Amino acid sequence: MTTFADLGIDPDIVDALAAKGIVDAFPIQEQTIPLGLPGQDIIGQAKTGTGKTFGFGIPVVQRLGLNPEHGVKALIVVPTRELAVQVYEDIDLLTSNRSTSVVAIYGGKAYEGQIDQLKAGAQIVVGTPGRLIDLAGQRLLDLSNATEVVLDEADKMLDLGFLADIEKIFQKVPAVRHTQLFSATMPGPIVALARRFMTNPIHIRANDPDEGLTQANIKHLVYRAHSLDKDEIIARILQAEGRGKTVIFTRTKRAAQRLVDELGDRGFNVGGVHGDMGQDQRERSMAAFKAGKRDVLVATDVAARGIDVDDVTHVINHTIPDEDKTYLHRAGRTGRAGKTGIAVTFVDWEDLHKWALINRALEFGQPEPVETYSSSPHLFEELNIPAGTKGRLVSAPKTQSVKTERTPRPERAAVAAAEGTDEGGTRRRRRRRGGANPVGSTFAEGAEASTSADSASESSADRSAEGAGTHDGAGKEHHDGKPAPARRRRRRRGGSGGAGAAPVVGA
Incomplete structure (x- = not known):
């Protein structure tokens, strides 16, 4: 196994990694770092979770030197906010023993803090395309000296429609630069982009030839499940033996929040990350999940590439993704850093055609998902769920006390x-x-x-009189339309006269 010290990396960077228990390099890092350090343009392709961030981050940090001048010297572009936070944390680790400053630039956060860091002289910028172009257009972000440029998860940028924004960003950086492009997949438009903006790039694929299209250390289970039974199945999977942190993916924001509420009601320690949440809420939820304060995270695909947690044991696709690339990135949240993981996918009856396409593209060899219910014996056996497990950790709230008060x-x-x-x-x-x-x-x-x-x-005559029971707002009248003092005097006269008039009526 090759260590980072064997790759010609500066001792301060090696020490920073060793302090976090990171000593050995993954294949993508072993192949790209020796080429990136001298300034070779690189196209790096490897499965998600194999260490691409350090593969491009270490050459960027080392090439800037121990004490770089103030001002933006390196730009790392990522497609999503969650990924921006994750990459920022990794680069910040690499620079922990240097004077180099890193800033994360992305939407959903106040401009002021990010602008202050830029004015303070940050040398490395990690950002999403929209906010980068915004600040550059206001002349608050100067990219004219950014000689180190990295595009991370380039295929996701293509999916999100950021290709035109990437071209605008390349127009703002120097023509002579060191460019690296990293991605898990490499569609045609991304290859064309690389040819336009890179100089004689070397294409590196860090795939094992006997591994196939999916990671060998991930166990894939596909079930045909009824939509009304999915929550119960998930609740039982979350009680499987050996289950660690778990990520559950849904197709829509509303479904994600509904599932968060449902699992929370069942007693699970669950958080959510989706587009209807504020950026601060999303970051707090993600931080709680990484820190282990919550062991279940429900997310939409917006977070599929920003969850870099080594101890995720299960990934559950509450709804099947639309394409094989999305499936790979969802499943890639588990089995990271060489560990094993389990990916469970639910297929609705109406989504069988989607599974057929994914099955064919990824060569699963499982054209017909097994029909599965929360009580199916094979579910308990394959996921190591204890016999007799129910889908609720806490009993339903009792409402008897409320009834006994009212009856x-x-x-x-x-x-x-x-x-x-x-x-x-x-x-x-x-x-x-x-x-x-x-x-x-x-x-x-x-x-x-x-x-x-x-x-x-x-009294009856008063109520039947014209205008009785209304208030036109024209004076100090009450609801019977008469002035308040007169009404009170009438009541007193009526009350006293009524008692004395009774004998007269009787007579």
Whole structure:
């Protein structure tokens, strides 16, 4: 096994890597670093998770020297915000023993902090195309001295429609430069881009000839599952023996958030990363997952290339991706750094044609996914799930206490009626009862009628009068349209007269 010290790398960089337990080089690093150090243009192609970042990062850092001058000397362009954060952290590690400063430039964050770092003289910029062009257009980012240029995950930039932005960026960097292009796949437009903007590049493929199109250290399981049973299946997989950190991919942002809520309700420690979340929320969720505070991460494909965590044991495709390249990048979140992993894919009945294309492209040899339910014996056997496992870690919340508070109310009201008290009445009912009658007086035994027939007819006439029950806002009237003082005096007269008028009516 070749170590970084054997590749002619500066001792301070070797020490920085060794401090993190990184000593041996992967094949892509072993092949690209000796060519990149003297300034050879490189097209590096290797499967995701094989160490491409250090493959281009070490030559960039070392070629800038121990004490580079202030100002942008190196530019690393990445397609997504999550990948920008990941690459920034790796480059920051490489420069930890040097005066070189690194800044991450990407959208969703405030401009001020990024601009301050640029003004402070940062020498290496890691950024996404949109924010880079934005700051360059405002003359806040000067790329005229960026002699080291790297395109990482170039095929993803093609998928996201960044090809025109990449051409704009190349127009802002020096014509004489050292250019490196790294990607897991190499479609035709990317090859054409390399020919336009690179000088005699060497194309390096770091693939084992006997490995096939997918990583040999990843176990691929494909199930035909019903959409209503997927959550239960996933919840049982998350209780498999030996299960470590797990990434679950969904097709849409709404499905991702729904699954986060569902798994959280079932008792799992889960976080999410998708486009409806703010950038700060996404970064906090990703940081919690990397730190082990959460062991389940639900994400859309926006994060498929920004999750660089070595101890991910399972990847679950809640919905099947649209193409084989997306499948490779999803599955590549596990089995990283030479470790083993498991990739589980659910195929809906209506998505069988998509699986047929992926199966043919990646040579899986499994044209018909196995029909699987949460109770299927082969699911428990293949994923090492303990027998009798259910899809919930915590019991459902009990609502009995809420019901027991509300049910006695009618009983208390009945008792209050029998005893002649006002206990059990609702606040709304008490507010309605006004005038001289105390609340609950109608339930008092032997209580006299508080209103006479005359007052009752008067009240009825008031309610049937034109405009009664409305308020036109033209004065200080109440809802019956009469001035407030007169209405109160009428009630008092009616209340007192009603009690005295009763004998006259009886006579």
